[in-house]
Amino acid sequence: MDLTRRRLLVLLPAAAVAWKYVLAGTPEASPNYKLTEHWWTMLIDIPKCIGCGSCVRACAEENDVPDGYFRTWIERYHVADWKIERPEVTSPNGGKQGFPPNQDASGKNFFVPKLCNHCSDSPCTQVCPVGATFVTPDGVVLVDKNYCLGCRYCVQACPYGCRFINPKTKTAEKCSLCYHRITKGMTTACCEVCPTGARQLADLKNPKDPIHEFLRTHNVQILKPHMATGAKVFYNGMDGSVR
Amino acid sequence: MFKDIEHLIRLAVVILVLLAVFVVLRVAVVPRSFGQYGHYRGAAIEETAARPIAFAGHDACEACQTDVVEQKKQGKHMVVACEACHGALAKHADDPASVTPPKLDTAVVCARCHEANSAKPKDFPQVVTADHSGGIACDTCHQPHRPKIETSTTEAKKTEPKTKTEGRK
Numbered sequence: 001m002d003l004t005r006r007r008l009l010v011l012l013p014a015a016a017v018a019w020k021y022v023l024a025g026t027p028e029a030s031p032n033y034k035l036t037e038h039w040w041t042m043l044i045d046i047p048k049c050i051g052c053g054s055c056v057r058a059c060a061e062e063n064d065v066p067d068g069y070f071r072t073w074i075e076r077y078h079v080a081d082w083k084i085e086r087p088e089v090t091s092p093n094g095g096k097q098g099f100p101p102n103q104d105a106s107g108k109n110f111f112v113p114k115l116c117n118h119c120s121d122s123p124c125t126q127v128c129p130v131g132a133t134f135v136t137p138d139g140v141v142l143v144d145k146n147y148c149l150g151c152r153y154c155v156q157a158c159p160y161g162c163r164f165i166n167p168k169t170k171t172a173e174k175c176s177l178c179y180h181r182i183t184k185g186m187t188t189a190c191c192e193v194c195p196t197g198a199r200q201l202a203d204l205k206n207p208k209d210p211i212h213e214f215l216r217t218h219n220v221q222i223l224k225p226h227m228a229t230g231a232k233v234f235y236n237g238m239d240g241s242v243r
Numbered sequence: 244m245f246k247d248i249e250h251l252i253r254l255a256v257v258i259l260v261l262l263a264v265f266v267v268l269r270v271a272v273v274p275r276s277f278g279q280y281g282h283y284r285g286a287a288i289e290e291t292a293a294r295p296i297a298f299a300g301h302d303a304c305e306a307c308q309t310d311v312v313e314q315k316k317q318g319k320h321m322v323v324a325c326e327a328c329h330g331a332l333a334k335h336a337d338d339p340a341s342v343t344p345p346k347l348d349t350a351v352v353c354a355r356c357h358e359a360n361s362a363k364p365k366d367f368p369q370v371v372t373a374d375h376s377g378g379i380a381c382d383t384c385h386q387p388h389r390p391k392i393e394t395s396t397t398e399a400k401k402t403e404p405k406t407k408t409e410g411r412k
Contacts, residue, residue, distance in 0.1 A: 035280075035288070050363045052356045054327050061331045062297045076362050098355050101371065105361035134283035144287035147274075180294035189298045193327040195356055196367070 033183045038138040039204040040177055041232040042191070043211055043220075044113055046239075048198035051076060051111035055190035055199060056096040062178060062189035069164045070094040071175040072115040072190055079241045080107040087241040112235075112242050113199060115190070116141060116162040116175035117223060120230035124154035124163060124174075133172065139204075139232070140179055145171045159227050177201075204232070298326050299336035307339065311388055318389035319368075328352050328387070349381040 051074050059065060059072045074095030078088040092099065095111075103109070118141050125133045125141060132148040135141050143154075148171035155163045155172060166173045178188035186192070187201045202211035214220070214236070221238045222231040235242070279285025304325040305312050315321050326332055328347060335342040350372070359369040372378060384392060 033292075047364055050356055050367050051360060054355070058298060058326070058331070078362075098358070099360055099362065101358050101360050103361060109360075109362035111362050131277070131281075131283040134281055134287075136288050137280055142287065142291050144284050144290075146290070147284055147287065176291055179288075179291045181296055181298075183292040184296070186296070186300050189331075192298050192300055192324050195323040195327045197322060 035137040037205060038182075040139045040182060041118060041202050041204055041211070041234065042115065042177070042188075043200045043202050043214060043234050043236065045198045045200070045236045046110060046112055046242075047237040048196040049074070049111040049113055050196055050198075051095060051099045052195065053095045053098045054193040054195060055113060056094050058189040058193040059175075060096070062181075063176070065173075066167055068093075069166070069173070070096075071162075071173070072113060074099075075112045075114060076103070076109065077112060077239065077241060078104055078107060078109050079239065083107075084239075084241045108239065108241075110239065112238070113190075114160065114162070114223075115233060116158075116177070117160055117229065117231035117233040118175075118177060120232060121228065123157040123159065123227075123229060127153040127157040129153065136179075140177045140182075141174070142176055142179060143172050143174060145169055145173070148172050159224055159229065160231075202234075296333050297331040299331075299333040301325050303336040304332070314386070314388040318391055320388060320390060347387075349385075349387055350376075350378060353381040353385075353387070 053074060055072055056070060056074060059070075060067075063071060065071050072094075073091055075089050075091045076095070076099050078090070080086075080088070088104075090099075090103075099111075118135075118139060120135060120139065122135060122141050125135055128134075129151065130147060130149055132144045133141065133154055134144070145166075150165055150170045150172065152165060152172070155165060158174075163172055163174045165171065178186075178190075181188055182201065188199075191199045191201045200211075203209050204211065211234075215234065218236050220234045220236050222234060224231065224243065274284045274286065276285035276287075277283065280288070301324040308325070311325075315323075329344050332342075332344055335344055354372050357369055357372075359371045363369055370376075376383075381387070381390075
């Protein structure tokens with residue numbers, strides 16, 4: 001068969017499309033993991049948090065989070081006497097190196113670990129103009145870094161301040177709930193290293209998960225429920241001053 | 244009536260060609276897995292899941308370090324995962340011979356959790372390290388995997404300075 005100009009013109013687009021699929025390759029699949037059988041979330045037990053910063057360091061190491069940016073961080077709340085509406089919140093370097101000792105001991109003091117709330121009606125996924133961020137069928141909000149334009153809409157939309165633009169890739173980044181770990185049957189890096197069990201990964205679709213008993217028997221809150229984001233990182237023992 | 248129908252046919256051809264170009268471009272540009280689960284690239288889920296891990300998890304550690312597991316079981320550090328202090332060691336778990344965990348400075352590592360801070364839970368054991376040990380390494384007196392100093396041996400009691408600061412802020 002002669003390769004005429006006409007035939008070449010017909011073949012070129014087809015070849016381009018085929019080559020694209022070759023380049024994409026097949027990513028390593030997690031065996032026996034079914035997307036629809038999980039609904040991931042996290043439980044934060046504030047009275048157990050000691051502000052050691054292990055979670056922040058582990059997250060940075062596990063996910064290559066650049067210095068000065070945080071997928072999870074710890075805040076130290078200082079509520080003086082009755083000033084519940086004006087708490088003093090400090091988070092030196094996200095609590096990565098812990099907190100300086102001998103801080104103001106008056107009033108009420110406690111630590112609050114923060115991370116993406118993996119909202120089921122998340123504002124950040126709703127504003128993405130290209131579909132680069134989404135809620136997976138197992139309830140994790142992820143960013144497709146190969147598809148993200150870096151337009152920053154989602155960074156502004158998140159009411160919890162959980163997103164940032166990675167200075168290297170220039171794309172949006174956030175807590176992935178260690179998706180590469182939980183799909184392999186492991187816990188997240190932050191939950192793995194938390195020495196007091198203040199952070200616990202939970203699967204709401206797993207009837208044997210202790211989260212169900214915990215939610216039944218404790219006064220658990222979510223952050224900013226008035227925003228109707230469907231946040232599903234549950235906070236136990238949370239003070240009214242936390243926002 | 245259809246005297247100038249040729250004009251309409253030309254227009255229709257132009258529209259059809261544009262439509263065809265659009266369809267071809269769309270097929271070429273939109274990723275294959277887009278829309279598999281929703282308005283996003285379905286393959287992105289697998290790509291995210293394919294990332295290599297850095298923390299091996301305590302199950303991997305405990306498979307080999309059975310002596311440390313036995314030690315930890317006897318003390319309060321039972322619940323603390325190995326990598327909480329020793330750091331990310333998935334590479335060590337994959338290849339224990341060539342990648343060895345670094346030696347830890349207990350004066351730094353222990354203080355991360357146990358340095359006194361008014362925001363820490365009151366029942367969590369805390370010390371002001373400057374008063375408690377003067378900055379010497381904690382494993383001088385404490386065994387990190389089973390940190391409680393047994394009171395039955397009076398020797399241990401003597402070597403522990405200022406016990407009053409321990410356990411309370």
